[in-house]
Amino acid sequence: MASxxxxxxxxxLPKPSPSSSRPTSIPDADDVEDLLxxxxxxxxxxxxxxxxSPKVAMEVVDL
Structure with a gap:
């Protein structure tokens, strides 16, 4: 589960390539909740x- x-x-995470320097967003709580x-x-x-589950997912995202 952790992996x-x-x-x-x-x-x-942003890729190390200079061509993709735009920031990406972290997974939202709904995605984390579904995975959990x-x-x-x-x-x-x-x-x-x-x-x-929604509260646990939010806690994980906040970490």
Whole structure:
């Protein structure tokens, strides 16, 4: 799960090439939430339905 989150954020980093110097945006909380929910199902067979996923996703993005 952690490596998937790292991959999501690394994909938003600017590339070292001078031709692509425009900044890219970090993943939004909805994308992070979707990834976390899918990982919980895939890795643990657990459906998170207590309403906590949006807050957790925002906390991850804020880190």
């Amino acid at each position: 998937e989150l790292v991959d999501l954020f690394e994909a938003s 929910l899918q990982a919980m199902v895939d890795e643990f067979g657990c459906e998170v339905d207590d309403g906590s």
